[in-house]
Amino acid sequence: MSTTDPTDDPELTGALRAGLPASAGDDWAAVRARFAARAVADGLVDVAYEDHESPVGPLRIAATPRGIVRLVLPAEDPDAVLEAVAGAISARVVRVATPALSAVRRELDEYFDGDRRAFDVPLDWALSRAFRREVLRATALIPYGTTASYRRVATDAGSANAVRAAGTALATNPLPILVPCHRVVRSDGGLGAYLGGVEMKERLLALEGAIAA
Incomplete structure (x- = not known):
C-alpha cells in the first residue's frame, strides 16, 4: 500500500514540496517525517498509524481525525490489518505521529504499568456496525x-x-x-x-x- 509512505505518493509530495526544503544535513527519515506531519496538517491524511512496543508485544495503532480506529495485537498481521483499514476507510494512510496517537501510547504505557484503569482517548467506531x-x-x-x-x-x-x-x-x-x-x-x-x-x-x-x- 504505497500511501503508507507519503513520499511515495506523487499527489502528496507535489502538494507538500513547496515550502519544505530539506537542509543538506537532513536524512531521508527526517524529510519523510516532515512530509507526513505536513500532510496531516493539510488534511491529506485520513488514517495515521504508529507502532508501539508494549509488555505484551508490538502493537500497531491507527487513528482517524475522529479518534483511535484500530489497535492491532501481536498475534495479528499488522500489514494485512492496515490494508483492511485502508479498504474500509481510506487509502490515504500514513505512518506519522499525531496528538491522538501520542496520547493513546502514553495511556497504554500507564495501563501496563498499573497506573491507569480507564482510557480517555476518543474512539472512532467506524469499523463496527x-x-x-x-x-x-x-x-x-x-x-x-x-x-x-x-x-x-x-x-x-x-x-x-x-x-x-x-x-x-x-x-x-x-x-x-x-x-x-x-x-x-x-x-x-x-x-x-x-x-x-x-x-x-x-x-x-x-x-x-x-x-x-
Whole structure:
C-alpha cells in the first residue's frame, strides 16, 4: 500500500514540496517525517498509524481525525490489518505521529504499568456496525478488575439470546484493550477465546486483578 509512505505518493509530495526544503544535513527519515506531519496538517491524511512496543508485544495503532480506529495485537498481521483499514476507510494512510496517537501510547504505557484503569482517548467506531457496535459499547462499560459473561454483554447490547453474535463481535473487536473484550468470559468460568490468544487474555486479567496472577 504505497500511501503508507507519503513520499511515495506523487499527489502528496507535489502538494507538500513547496515550502519544505530539506537542509543538506537532513536524512531521508527526517524529510519523510516532515512530509507526513505536513500532510496531516493539510488534511491529506485520513488514517495515521504508529507502532508501539508494549509488555505484551508490538502493537500497531491507527487513528482517524475522529479518534483511535484500530489497535492491532501481536498475534495479528499488522500489514494485512492496515490494508483492511485502508479498504474500509481510506487509502490515504500514513505512518506519522499525531496528538491522538501520542496520547493513546502514553495511556497504554500507564495501563501496563498499573497506573491507569480507564482510557480517555476518543474512539472512532467506524469499523463496527449495528449489533456488533452495541456489543462493543456494552463491553467498554465493564469496569476494570471485573468480568462479565457473553450473555450479560449480549443482554446489555439489547438481545439476550444473541450470545453467539456477541461472541463474534468480540472476536472481531477492532479496538482490543481499549474496548476491553478480554473482560468477557464464559459463564462456566472459562476464559473463552481472545484475538490475542488465551495467554494474553489471562495476562491482561491478571494485570487488572480480575484473576490470580
